[in-house]
Amino acid sequence: MKKKFLLSIISIFIVITPFLFFGCNNRANDKLTNYQLNLEYDEVSKKLYGIEKIDYINNYENMFTSLYFHLYPNAFREDAKHSVVSSANEEEAYPEGKSYGNIQINKVESDNELLNFEIEGSDKNILKVDLGEEIYPEERIIISVEFEVSLANINHRLGIGKSTINFGNFYPIACVYEDGKGFSQDLYHSNGDPFYSECANYDVSITFSNKFDIASTGDMQEIVEKENKKTAKYKAFNVRDFCFVLSENFEMVSKTIGATTVNYYGYKNDDNLQSCLDVSIKALQTFNELFGEYPYKQLNIVKSNFVHGGMEYPNLVLISDKYQDQYDIDYVIVHEIAHQWWYGIVGNDEYNHAWMDEGLAEYSTLIFFRENKEYGQDFNEFINNATESYKLFEKVFIKVTGSVNGTMDRGLDEFMTEPEYVQCTYTKGVLLFNTIEESVGEKKFLKALQYYFKEFKYKNTTPADMIYCFNKATGYDLEDIFNSYILGNVVIK
Numbered sequence: 001m002k003k004k005f006l007l008s009i010i011s012i013f014i015v016i017t018p019f020l021f022f023g024c025n026n027r028a029n030d031k032l033t034n035y036q037l038n039l040e041y042d043e044v045s046k047k048l049y050g051i052e053k054i055d056y057i058n059n060y061e062n063m064f065t066s067l068y069f070h071l072y073p074n075a076f077r078e079d080a081k082h083s084v085v086s087s088a089n090e091e092e093a094y095p096e097g098k099s100y101g102n103i104q105i106n107k108v109e110s111d112n113e114l115l116n117f118e119i120e121g122s123d124k125n126i127l128k129v130d131l132g133e134e135i136y137p138e139e140r141i142i143i144s145v146e147f148e149v150s151l152a153n154i155n156h157r158l159g160i161g162k163s164t165i166n167f168g169n170f171y172p173i174a175c176v177y178e179d180g181k182g183f184s185q186d187l188y189h190s191n192g193d194p195f196y197s198e199c200a201n202y203d204v205s206i207t208f209s210n211k212f213d214i215a216s217t218g219d220m221q222e223i224v225e226k227e228n229k230k231t232a233k234y235k236a237f238n239v240r241d242f243c244f245v246l247s248e249n250f251e252m253v254s255k256t257i258g259a260t261t262v263n264y265y266g267y268k269n270d271d272n273l274q275s276c277l278d279v280s281i282k283a284l285q286t287f288n289e290l291f292g293e294y295p296y297k298q299l300n301i302v303k304s305n306f307v308h309g310g311m312e313y314p315n316l317v318l319i320s321d322k323y324q325d326q327y328d329i330d331y332v333i334v335h336e337i338a339h340q341w342w343y344g345i346v347g348n349d350e351y352n353h354a355w356m357d358e359g360l361a362e363y364s365t366l367i368f369f370r371e372n373k374e375y376g377q378d379f380n381e382f383i384n385n386a387t388e389s390y391k392l393f394e395k396v397f398i399k400v401t402g403s404v405n406g407t408m409d410r411g412l413d414e415f416m417t418e419p420e421y422v423q424c425t426y427t428k429g430v431l432l433f434n435t436i437e438e439s440v441g442e443k444k445f446l447k448a449l450q451y452y453f454k455e456f457k458y459k460n461t462t463p464a465d466m467i468y469c470f471n472k473a474t475g476y477d478l479e480d481i482f483n484s485y486i487l488g489n490v491v492i493k
């Protein structure tokens with residue numbers, strides 16, 4: 001996700017401080033879980049009805065008798081423990097006043113027999129399904145979940161806005177299992193992207209009013225129009241999530257570059273469709289060359305009602321429609337496209353190690369502007385601004401709270417405020433990767449990113465994995481530099 005621009009961070013911090021302290025390759029992979037989703041959106045009731053068939057494979061080394069799934073739409077409930085947006089962003093998120101949503105699970109079955117299930121987690125955020133049998137490593141089980149999602153009127157990943165209806169994180173998705181930790185069950189949080197998932201294959205059918213157009217993850221197989229409704233069918237292979245957006249106001253331009261078609265969805269009568277498509281293509285080409293080839297057939301850049309700058313999903317990024325200045329739009333587009341590499345293809349636990357994908361996506365954005373000088377952005381100026389911004393954040397934070405915690409590697413719920421999260425994750429992430437690049441040189445730095453990409457394509461990584469790749473590819477021991485930043489001991493001068 002793109003939260004805020006580097007230079008605007010401090011002013012935001014000062015203004016809102018008083019309010020904050022209350023604190024895959026492109027083929028089906030038979031070693032993956034398969035999700036089959038049959039969906040229908042009813043705009044009158046503002047509900048999405050779904051039947052989800054999950055052909056789950058146990059890719060872990062433990063035996064399970066229960067499986068766990070995230071129920072992210074329950075974060076939009078009226079009585080949810082955490083707000084989905086910080087208090088500073090509430091007005092922008094809910095322009096027509098507060099509104100709520102949720103997900104209801106109606107039935108869970110396997111082999112036509114009902115399975116017991118419970119809504120669990122610390123805030124009704126987890127669906128626990130008792131399998132009634134043991135599932136051993138490499139074994140599969142097919143379960144079917146009938147659900148309905150009520151959408152809030154909110155400019156968010158999931159919600160109804162003035163121009164777009166966004167369907168991000170809308171369906172029950174399997175929790176990642178980690179030895180020693182169990183199934184990840186982290187709560188939705190207003191900071192960051194509180195998501196963590198495995199790559200899977202998707203087969204999705206979506207029915208909706210024919211007044212809408214659709215942008216989606218995956219490759220469209222067909223779209224059929226019947227009795228004022230459209231049904232669009234998609235397949236997506238080796239992706240870690242599935243998102244789609246409906247709008248009556250889309251105007252789309254596209255161009256195919258190599259094996260990938262880039263589609264930019266703007267609004268009708270926009271005069272910057274071509275500029276947005278151009279920068280998207282440039283980002284794809286630049287990152288293909290620098291990091292490794294984008295392995296999917298589609299890349300969709302979708303203008304939408306969204307309270308933050310942008311949001312990444314596989315094959316699809318949301319770009320907030322709040323920006324007027326083309327420079328701001330370009331910046332967010334490049335940042336979100338960089339996430340296709342760092343989050344999408346190479347995944348990580350975004351809740352507990354957000355700096356891994358956010359820091360790298362932000363630094364990749366600066367590299368893009370360094371490589372493409374025609375955009376008129378000065379790389380060194382970015383770095384100087386990041387340094388000054390971080391120093392000022394520390395100074396202000398110490399003044400207000402008496403101390404500052406510069407630890408990058410911590411859970412989203414451990415950041416006291418949004419500016420603290422943004423500074424420690426994005427800004428300090430930029431400074432970390434810049435320090436590494438200055439230590440090993442540009443050539444070896446890019447070699448390390450290429451190695452990291454190749455080794456962990458379609459997998460999830462940890463900080464130790466990242467450090468291992470950088471050490472192996474560069475021949476340097478960079479562990480102390482990494483740790484000084486991510487554990488918060490480094491002094492930024």
Ligand SMILES: [Zn+2]
Nearest residue numbers: 001002358361
């Ligand atoms: Zn981001």
